[in-house]
Amino acid sequence: MYRILEKQVLSDVTKLMVVEAPQVxxxxxxxxxxIVLMHDQGERIPLTIADYDRTAGTIxxxxxxxxxxxxxxxxxxxxxxxxxxxGPLGHHTDIENYGEIICVGGGVGxxxxxxxxxxxKEAGNRVTSIIGARxxxxxxxxxxxxxxxxxxxxxxDDGSYGRKDLVTTxxxxxxxxxxxxxxxxxxxxxxxMMKFVAMTTQPYKVPTIVSLNTIMIDGxxxxxxxxxxxxxxxxxxxxxxxxxxxxxxxxxxxxxxxAFYRPEEQAAVQRFEKDHECKLDRAIANGVK
Amino acid sequence: MATLTQKERMKIPRxxxxxxxxxxxxxxxxxxxxxxxLEMAKMEAERCLQCKDPHCMEGCPVEVRIPEFIQAVxxxxxxxxxxxxxxxxxxxxxxxxxxxxxxxxxxxCILGKKGEPVAIGRIERFVGDYELANKTLEMTKEAPTGKxxxxxxxxxxxxxxxxxxxxxxxxxxxxxxxxxxxxxLVYGIPEFRLPKESVIKAxxxxxxxxxxxxxxxxxxxxxxxxxDELQAEYDAIFLGTGAGLPMFMRIPGINFxxxxxxxxxxxxxxLMKGYRFPEFDTPVKVGKKVAVIGAGNxxxxxxxxxxxxxxxxxxxxxxxxxxxxxxxxxxxAEVPARLExxxxxKEEGVIFDFLxxxxxxxxxxxxxxxxxxxxxxxxxxxxxSGRRSPVPIKxxxxxxxxxxxxxxxxxxxxxLVFTNAAGLERSKWGTVVANTDNGRTTLKGIWAGGDxxxxxxxxxxxxxAGKRAAADIDRFLKGEFDWQS
Numbered sequence: 001m002y003r004i005l006e007k008q009v010l011s012d013v014t015k016l017m018v019v020e021a022p023q024v025x026x027x028x029x030x031x032x033x034x035i036v037l038m039h040d041q042g043e044r045i046p047l048t049i050a051d052y053d054r055t056a057g058t059i060x061x062x063x064x065x066x067x068x069x070x071x072x073x074x075x076x077x078x079x080x081x082x083x084x085x086x087g088p089l090g091h092h093t094d095i096e097n098y099g100e101i102i103c104v105g106g107g108v109g110x111x112x113x114x115x116x117x118x119x120x121k122e123a124g125n126r127v128t129s130i131i132g133a134r135x136x137x138x139x140x141x142x143x144x145x146x147x148x149x150x151x152x153x154x155x156x157d158d159g160s161y162g163r164k165d166l167v168t169t170x171x172x173x174x175x176x177x178x179x180x181x182x183x184x185x186x187x188x189x190x191x192x193m194m195k196f197v198a199m200t201t202q203p204y205k206v207p208t209i210v211s212l213n214t215i216m217i218d219g220x221x222x223x224x225x226x227x228x229x230x231x232x233x234x235x236x237x238x239x240x241x242x243x244x245x246x247x248x249x250x251x252x253x254x255x256x257x258x259a260f261y262r263p264e265e266q267a268a269v270q271r272f273e274k275d276h277e278c279k280l281d282r283a284i285a286n287g288v289k
Numbered sequence: 290m291a292t293l294t295q296k297e298r299m300k301i302p303r304x305x306x307x308x309x310x311x312x313x314x315x316x317x318x319x320x321x322x323x324x325x326x327l328e329m330a331k332m333e334a335e336r337c338l339q340c341k342d343p344h345c346m347e348g349c350p351v352e353v354r355i356p357e358f359i360q361a362v363x364x365x366x367x368x369x370x371x372x373x374x375x376x377x378x379x380x381x382x383x384x385x386x387x388x389x390x391x392x393x394x395x396x397x398c399i400l401g402k403k404g405e406p407v408a409i410g411r412i413e414r415f416v417g418d419y420e421l422a423n424k425t426l427e428m429t430k431e432a433p434t435g436k437x438x439x440x441x442x443x444x445x446x447x448x449x450x451x452x453x454x455x456x457x458x459x460x461x462x463x464x465x466x467x468x469x470x471x472x473x474l475v476y477g478i479p480e481f482r483l484p485k486e487s488v489i490k491a492x493x494x495x496x497x498x499x500x501x502x503x504x505x506x507x508x509x510x511x512x513x514x515x516x517d518e519l520q521a522e523y524d525a526i527f528l529g530t531g532a533g534l535p536m537f538m539r540i541p542g543i544n545f546x547x548x549x550x551x552x553x554x555x556x557x558x559x560l561m562k563g564y565r566f567p568e569f570d571t572p573v574k575v576g577k578k579v580a581v582i583g584a585g586n587x588x589x590x591x592x593x594x595x596x597x598x599x600x601x602x603x604x605x606x607x608x609x610x611x612x613x614x615x616x617x618x619x620x621x622a623e624v625p626a627r628l629e630x631x632x633x634x635k636e637e638g639v640i641f642d643f644l645x646x647x648x649x650x651x652x653x654x655x656x657x658x659x660x661x662x663x664x665x666x667x668x669x670x671x672x673x674s675g676r677r678s679p680v681p682i683k684x685x686x687x688x689x690x691x692x693x694x695x696x697x698x699x700x701x702x703x704x705l706v707f708t709n710a711a712g713l714e715r716s717k718w719g720t721v722v723a724n725t726d727n728g729r730t731t732l733k734g735i736w737a738g739g740d741x742x743x744x745x746x747x748x749x750x751x752x753x754a755g756k757r758a759a760a761d762i763d764r765f766l767k768g769e770f771d772w773q774s
Contacts, residue, residue, distance in 0.1 A: 023513050037468050043561070043570040044468075069570055084468040086507040217561065217571070220466055220509055221703055222476075222533040223553035229544050234537075239705060253544055256656035260546045264572035271567055 001081035002036075005058060010140045013065045014108055015074050016050070021085045022057030024049075030095065030115035031211065031243055034059065034087030035219045038076070042083075043069045044217055048112035048188070048242070049088060059085075062111035062140070068268035075276075089219045090242045093209075097124040098183040102174065103149070104167050104197055105131045106189020110141050112211060113188045118148040120186075126150050128182075130170050132189075136161035167193065168200045175204045182206050187246065191255055198246030210246040212237045214257060229253045295338055303405040304333040311636040316600045318480045318564050321633060322386075327365075330415040334363035336400065337407045344397035345409060350753030351449075353377045355394055355409055362412055368425040370416045375426055378413075379452045379496050380445070380752070382421055382488045385414025387478060388749040389627050421491050428499035431458035436766040439464065439523040441510045441706065444472020445748045446529030446739025448493060449755030450762075455500035457763050462523075463497075464508040469560065470497075472531055473740070474748070476560040477552070479590050481597070485559070515709035516735070525734055525762045528721060529755060532700040532740035538582065542650030543696075547576060547658035551583075551591040551697035558594050564601060575599050576693025577611050580661055582647060584617040587745075588697035589630040592639045595695070613639050614691070618646040618666050618679045644668075644679065648686065650694055660688045702741045720744055728758030733772045736762055 006018035024034055033048045051060035065071045076082075093116050101120055105113035110131045121127045127148065132155035133139040139154065139161060146152045153170045154162030163170065167189075175182060185208045187197040194210040201208045216226035219238045226237040229250035235241065307323040308314075314321050325333065337359045345355045354373050361370035374381050390396075390410035398406030420426060436459045440451045443465040455461045469475050471489045483489060497504055508514055510530065519526050535550030537543050554573065557563035563573030575598035581591045592613050599611040615634070617624065620643050624631060635641070642663075649662040665685035672678035701719045714722040714731040721730055721737040728736035738754025740746055764770055 023508070027513060041562075041569045084507050086466070086468070086509060086513070088512060089509070217553065217556050218467060218476075218533075220512075220533070220705055222535070223556050224535045224537070224550040225553045227544060234544050253656065256546055257544075261572050261574070264566065264574075268567050268570065268572075 001083060002085040003081045004076060004078050007076075007078050010062065011137050013074075014062065014138065014140060015065070016060060016062045016111075017076075018058050018060050019082065019085060020057060021059050021087075024085060024087045025052045025054050025057050025059050028052040028054075028059060028088045029092030030119045031093030031112075032088035032090050033213075033219075033242055034061070034085055034089060036061070036073070036082050037084035038069065038073055038082050040083060042072075044219065045069050045073070046089070046213060046216055046219060046238075048211065048213065049115070050111035051115055062108060064108040067265050068272045071269065071272060086219065089238060091240075093119065093186070093243060095119045095123050100126040100128070100178070100181050100183055102171065102182055102185045103127060103129045104171060104185065104187040104189070105129070105145070106167055106187075106193040107133045107138055108140075109189030109193070109211075110139070110145065113186060114141055114144055114148070116186055116188075117145065121148045121150075128174060129153070130155065130167045132156065132162075132165075132167040132193075134158065166196070168196050171197065172200050175201065175206065184209065186211075191251070191258060194246060195249075195251040195255070198249065198251070202247050208246040209243050210249065211242045212244060212249070212254065213242065214254070215261065293335060298336055298338060299400065299404070301332065301336045303336065303408055304329045304411070306408070306411050311638070314481065315596045315637050318597055320484055321481050324418055325411055325415045327415075330362055330412050331365065333408050333412055334359045337363070338399060340399055344399065345394040345407075348393040348395075348397040350393070350749050351378050351756050353394075353413070358416060359407065359409070359412060362416065367416070367419050367423070371420045371426050374413065374416050375420075375428070378752070380417070380448065380492050381413050382417030382492050383445070383474060383483065384749055384752070385410050385412075385417050386483050386488070387474075387747075388413075389747055391628060393749065417492070418488075421488070421495070424495070428456070428496065430456050430500050433460065434458045434766060436460065436524045437462070437522070438525045438527065438762060438766075439519045440527045440529060441519075442466075442472055442529040442531055442739075442741075443470035443493070443504060444474060444529055444531050444739060444751065446531075446741075446751035446755035447472065447527065448496070449752040450527045450529060450736075450738065450759045451502050452496050452500060453756055453759035454762060455502050457759075459763070459766060461500075462503045462505060464510055464514065465504060465506045466509040467560065468506050470504050470506065472529075476556045477587065477590070479555065479559055479594050481593070482590070509705065511703075511705035511708035516707070516713070517709045520734065524766055525736065527728070527755070527758055527762065528706065528730070528735065528737040528741055529739045529751070530703060530706045530741045532720075532745045533703045534701045534719075535696065536698045536700065537696050538647060538698065540647060540649055542652060542658075545650055545652040545658050546656050547574075547692055548650055548694045549696070551581070551587045551695050552700065554591055554695050555587070555594065558598075564594075564598060573598065574693070575602060576658075576691065578691045579613045579693045579695065580616050580647075580689065580691045581614065581695045581697055582616050583697035583699070584615055584619075584624045584626055584641075585697060585699070585745075586626045586630055588615055588617075589626045589634045589639075591695045591697050593634055593637055595693075596637050596639060614642050614689070615639055616642045616645050616647065616661075616663065616689075618644065619676065620644055620668060623676045642689075646679065646681065647694070651688070658692055658694055659690070661691050661694055662686055662688050700740075700745045702744075706741070718744060725754075726757065727761035728754060729761065729772070734765075
């Protein structure tokens with residue numbers, strides 16, 4: 001069992017959990033992910049490692065409640081346990097001193113970009129970070145990102161905080177303003193954001209690494225459900241990734257594969273919410289505050 | 290029963306095992322074969338001639354003392370039958386269900402020369418199930434040796450090796466990458482052939498508990514722990530990590546939605562219990578027209594699971610027009626699956642398209658499979674495997690309307706395992722090079738057996754390899770020999 005030691009509500013739909021998983025923490029590196037199974041009837045949910053503490057034997061997970069499983073996970077509290085946590089999975093980020101680099105984090109993707117930005121900074125890079133979300137409410141870890149970046153740009157889609165822009169606008173400005181200076185770019189966020197980041201940087205020929213979170217089961221190369229189509233053939237996100245050259249990814253294939261189980265996901269969410277409301281109704285009827 | 294003459298024994302017909310009818314069983318995931326009653330098992334046991342020089346045992350990779358346990362069943366002494374069985378095989382309920390007895394023990398049975406062989410597998414299963422229900426045997430272990438052994442993988446090879454070593458007094462830890470022990474028995478073989486809770490979990494848990502075997506799930510060798518770390522902590526290591534990597538054909542369209550490996554499809558069904566979605570959270574999709582590519586046991590499992598999912602999703606009336614095809618490039622004579630599996634699949638309505646090979650998968654505007662372009666094949670000269678190799682017939686392409694394609698083309702070992710294992714030699718197919726007699730690899734103190742050495746094979750051959758390695762590891766730990774690969 002893997003105990004939840006800390007829980008933070010970062011927004012209505014974004015939760016942070018510090019989980020006891022010493023065997024994962026001792027090996028975890030920036031860029032890797034884990035798989036969580038909440039209970040015996042649950043799904044195996046891949047989540048990128050947002051942080052880790054080898055001494056304490058803990059890992060930090062940040063997730064957005066989008067499907068049935070993440071909504072259910074959001075209801076778990078300190079003291080509760082996941083039945084299974086396995087990892088670390090995938091390759092870690094290639095950290096070295098590239099010179100000047102940019103880290104782009106979108107929404108809940110800000111969490112996994114953080115340890116990458118931190119390690120790149122520690123390796124001597126000049127780090128410019130661009131973080132964005134739909135609204136101010138969904139923005140997270142601005143302070144932490146600022147602490148590991150030489151420069152931080154914040155955007156929101158609706159202008160409720162920072163610049164009213166998509167992350168790609170300041171990204172393009174930097175690439176135009178500092179021609180040839182940016183050596184590498186990392187982008188983590190919703191697939192559609194990563195697609196547009198890759199499209200933005202392509203004309204400038206700046207290597208752009210994206211971290212993909214596709215549908216998978218085992219996370220060890222067994223099922224092949226996570227395969228992503230690249231220019232030179234398909235690869236498995238779980239063992240070959242999760243980081244890939246964003247300019248080589250077939251984004252349309254990726255987006256359609258991500259949508260494959262959407263009807264089932266929606267049905268599961270509806271069922272979960274109905275069930276949840278019923279329980280709440282019953283509790284209220286029974287006079288529980 | 291009074292003692293029978295050999296002639297009388299030979300007149301007893303081979304006892305059929307009750308099964309769910311095809312009409313019933315395609316609507317559920319419950320076990321197809323229901324097992325013998327005690328009367329049936331005793332009657333079948335009466336058929337055994339108790340040969341002075343029995344050949345059946347030569348066909349068994351783990352050398353079960355077959356005539357002896359059958360005699361005990363005949364005598365009605367089930368505790369004795371269990372004891373004899375477990376002296377060689379600790380997982381009889383599993384083996385009785387999935388061993389290809391028709392090419393092993395039963396193939397050597399003298400009765401098979403003129404009629405039908407003794408149904409050794411069915412009696413074995415009865416003995417295994419009897420023990421799971423009655424727990425007559427207390428498994429004992431020898432005094433602790435103080436030696437520590439790491440077993441990587443909890444499939445048939447690993448479990449067998451672990452049990453044998455634990456009985457000899459060694460301290461055994463099993464590392465399993467998934468969340469449930471059992472390996473391919475749990476993620477690959479469907480519930481309707483091998484029940485997960487009542488058989489696998491029960492048989493593994495009983496053995497692990499009795500022998501104090503520590504099973505650590507969620508440990509991926511190569512990621513959570515590496516082989517060099519295990520070497521530092523354990524006196525011996527056994528690799529039974531199987532062949533988990535799926536193969537896809539190199540044809541256009543394999544990444545459209547609806548194209549998947551049998552591994553994914555079966556793992557969703559079996560390990561994650563997708564057929565019980567939404568009670569279980571992992572969904573599994575089935576098409577209206579499913580093509581399973583390949584004709585091995587895994588292909589049969591995928592096809593038969595598809596049939597069941599089609600009936601379940603369509604409700605009680607069945608789905609009109611739903612079809613499941615096995616698409617195989619060779620002919621019926623070359624089918625590698627067990628006869629019984631093919632027979633069951635046919636009974637359940639699976640359609641076999643022989644001498645047919647996919648060349649391209651076609652999609653609709655939403656990136657989902659809509660058809661599979663195939664080409665007809667004919668048999669040419671025998672290839673290296675001795676089977677006549679299929680050759681495409683020019684101009685015979687045609688489109689098969691399907692909305693799901695499942696590749697069951699075999700699997701290869703997962704290279705993840707070999708992270709930080711310098712010196713561990715592997716073949717060009719990615720399998721570990723190991724001595725077939727004793728399982729020794731090219732690295733001192735590391736043994737390997739099962740699919741990771743042979744490539745995808747049978748449960749019992751993996752168990753045999755686990756057993757041989759266990760015996761050799763024991764001799765090594767007792768200092769009976771100096772290591773030589």
